Amino acid sequence: MMSATIYDVAREAGVSMATVSRVLNDTAVVKEETKKRVLDAIAKLSYRPNAVARGLASKRTKTIGVIVPDVSAGFMAELVRGIEDVARMYSYHIILCNSDGSLTREIDLVGTMWEKQVDGIIFMSPRLQPEHIQTFEDAQIPIILCRTDDPEKRIPSVNINNRLAAQDAVEFLIKKGLTHIAFIGGVGEEGTLTAERRQGYADAMRQYGLDPSFVFTSREDYATSLVSVRSQLSIDRYQAFLASNDEMALAALHACYDMQLKVPDDVMIVGFDNTKLTQMARPELTTVAQPMYDYGAVAMRFLTKLLNDEPFSTYTVILPHQILERGSTKPSLIL
């Protein structure tokens, strides 16, 4: 059975297709009785409107593009889940694309999203560049940056204050009486999230008159970090590590384990992001919590406001962060 079109429904209900469209979209008042006939016809033919035709005619596709470096990295999937949940509430669907953080690919993807006629884009990138801005402007599509800092605030975005968050974490450690604190993170250049956190570390150390130069960078994966921290520890005895993410914090934890150092008694460790990993470690990891799911949810909600011309108070929403203390910084407790 070939699937029914709006025309079939119209005939079945004895009305014009315009009327069917009206009840479908609730776009004008239709007499109760007529409406019922239409609804019956729809049910009888198990009619479902063709979203593609709809999109062509109305120029709104009810789909939004999500451009992310890699869904399978860390907690990105949680973020995407947040997007999708809110998108669903507003009857949107998402087209998901991975860019691997490549500039050319990111730019190309924005173009592809245009071809697909998405109503909006949620964009995540390790680092925003001039070419991005140019592309966004050319594209003429509402775009929200998510977990991607735009120093000049040209594009609507949702973020946390990474610099302040790191600062808070270091201060937290300092207030425990520690002074020899190291930062471990990726090799992020200026403008990246890692760089922001690194800055926050330095800010706090300086503020308390401590040496802020114990910054170690490596690739951000677990294995590389593990090796890196181990070699750090064989040279010097740090009292604490602030890691730029939980995976690296876990690596630090295990590096200590491998070097026979007790956490938290000999070394304290603080991670970043509050991924599930933190509670799956022994001792559990203290971490700076980022609301990953909310990140996506808020971004998507923001986008719906943009799309519906709803008012909003700011172009750059900052989500709160929070230090969650767990075993890796609690010497007194038995785990």
Next chain:
Amino acid sequence: MMSATIYDVAREAGVSMATVSRVLNDTAVVKEETKKRVLDAIAKLSYRPNAVARGLASKRTKTIGVIVPDVSAGFMAELVRGIEDVARMYSYHIILCNSDGSLTREIDLVGTMWEKQVDGIIFMSPRLQPEHIQTFEDAQIPIILCRTDDPEKRIPSVNINNRLAAQDAVEFLIKKGLTHIAFIGGVGEEGTLTAERRQGYADAMRQYGLDPSFVFTSREDYATSLVSVRSQLSIDRYQAFLASNDEMALAALHACYDMQLKVPDDVMIVGFDNTKLTQMARPELTTVAQPMYDYGAVAMRFLTKLLNDEPFSTYTVILPHQILERGSTKPSLIL
């Protein structure tokens, strides 16, 4: 500047829109020179074809629907990444939806995918039910099941042999001289992946004349499993645990830690899925590796074959599994 249409390009190049369409789709031979003129016009106007109009006219949208219980669960994101990568190779995009494993939502989503006119669907579900099959048949869309068992092989699928995999894992433990082996898993009913693995456990135990009744079920999350295993261990001293997934295996590991039992010396532990977690534990976890990325990649490749009427050898592809031995079953090694 309003964006250009195929008609604008045609005029600019001094040809008909049909010719432009031809060079765009390479669907017929066009004279070199004309082609060049068209290409120039396209570049000049920075024309990009409207995929929605294209979809309506051609009835192929170059998008495929991915229905998954929850992207943010475990390694699902890796699987989705596999799908997206292969999809891209074949110029497809994916619409991602989370069903939370709810039957009504899953069915509804297939309908929505129809509305969106996707060319195909990759479907994942904890358990296939008659309603699913009915829906798939009604939908008239090519569908591939992924990591979802269809006992009656009615729908094309890609899977691993979970029963055999669990059996292999238990045998692996038995050959180490262990006899008091327990299985921990979720409360999966008949037909679920968990149930298959549970069966495999029982198969192997029976085969070696051992008692296969040490089956413990709990919710599949880390925290619940942890409590569950701890209470198991306070009643009886198991020599080994085979967990239905890595998260539960990690919970078992930490339960042992909490109960002062040494892994692997007092208790051995084997997980399932080879998620990143396994290498982020101390000792590292032995696990039954499932190629998560490949899962998605193979499913998507399979779908492209279906869509292009390419030949394929079987409707039910079985991916290989493999036991990866790590510290949690290696007593002799110092980690």
Next chain:
DNA sequence: ATGAAAGCGCTAACAA
């Protein structure tokens, strides 16, 4: 409150 008719931007016969 409802219908008629003109597109939306493209593909795909069918002609030439």
Next chain:
DNA sequence: TTGTTAGCGCTTTCAT
């Protein structure tokens, strides 16, 4: 090799 012409299934004026 290229152009003409119908649609694809809907939304959206504009009439009535």
